[in-house]
Amino acid sequence: MQIYLALSSESSVSGNNFRTFKTMKENKLLQTIWLKPTQTLKFILEHCPDKFVTGFLILGGVSRAIDRASNKSMGDTMDTWLVLTIAILAGGVFGWVSYYIYAWAMSYTGKWLKGKAESDKFKTILAWSLVPTIASLLLLVPELIIFGDDLFRSEISNNSDTFIYSYVFFALLEVLLAIWSIVILVKGISIIQNFTIGKSILNMFLPGLVILIPIIVIALIVRAF
Numbered sequence: 001m002q003i004y005l006a007l008s009s010e011s012s013v014s015g016n017n018f019r020t021f022k023t024m025k026e027n028k029l030l031q032t033i034w035l036k037p038t039q040t041l042k043f044i045l046e047h048c049p050d051k052f053v054t055g056f057l058i059l060g061g062v063s064r065a066i067d068r069a070s071n072k073s074m075g076d077t078m079d080t081w082l083v084l085t086i087a088i089l090a091g092g093v094f095g096w097v098s099y100y101i102y103a104w105a106m107s108y109t110g111k112w113l114k115g116k117a118e119s120d121k122f123k124t125i126l127a128w129s130l131v132p133t134i135a136s137l138l139l140l141v142p143e144l145i146i147f148g149d150d151l152f153r154s155e156i157s158n159n160s161d162t163f164i165y166s167y168v169f170f171a172l173l174e175v176l177l178a179i180w181s182i183v184i185l186v187k188g189i190s191i192i193q194n195f196t197i198g199k200s201i202l203n204m205f206l207p208g209l210v211i212l213i214p215i216i217v218i219a220l221i222v223r224a225f
Contacts, residue, residue, distance in 0.1 A: 061095010125188025
């Protein structure tokens with residue numbers, strides 16, 4: 001409910017919001033995207049749709065790769081710096097490709113919902129929605145200082161209360177940043193597709209469902225026989 005309210009809070013650009021949009025500066029977009037995503041995305045789409053798009057998609061890929069390395073506990077079998085090197089290189093090289101494909105897939109499946117936005121617009125809003133996710137990379141330095149090799153391991157070596165509380169604190173921060181990235185993306189879809197929030201959320205998930213449902217059906221058929 002709280003996320004839905006956040007998504008709905010900037011549904012129109014009128015009054016003070018209109019004045020904010022009119023006076024928005026291109027060099028302040030990295031700040032305004034956090035608290036005024038609707039106005040910021042509208043400004044970007046109208047005035048600078050290609051700004052930082054490739055860079056954000058690459059950094060988003062790096063952040064996603066590092067997060068995946070941690071979730072898969074890659075530090076159990078290799079050195080922390082090797083994990084980071086692989087994650088940065090693989091995320092930087094391949095991560096942006098997956099985002100390009102996802103942008104195309106959202107555009108394609110969005111047409112099933114009567115949407116008309118092309119993949120270029122989806123790339124723009126997807127890239128800018130990654131700003132909070134990219135910001136999570138800033139947490140990597142203090143995390144490495146505090147947790148060391150435990151950051152990428154399945155079991156932690158320090159069971160002190162301070163260590164565990166710190167671990168939970170950073171995990172919550174990353175979750176909040178990930179949620180806000182989703183909020184910004186849904187707002188962006190709503191803008192370019194002229195969808196309601198609910199329909200925008202469906203548009204966001206449709207590419208995954210298109211892939212997942214056939215896999216589930218095939219798995220059930222195989223299991224039945």
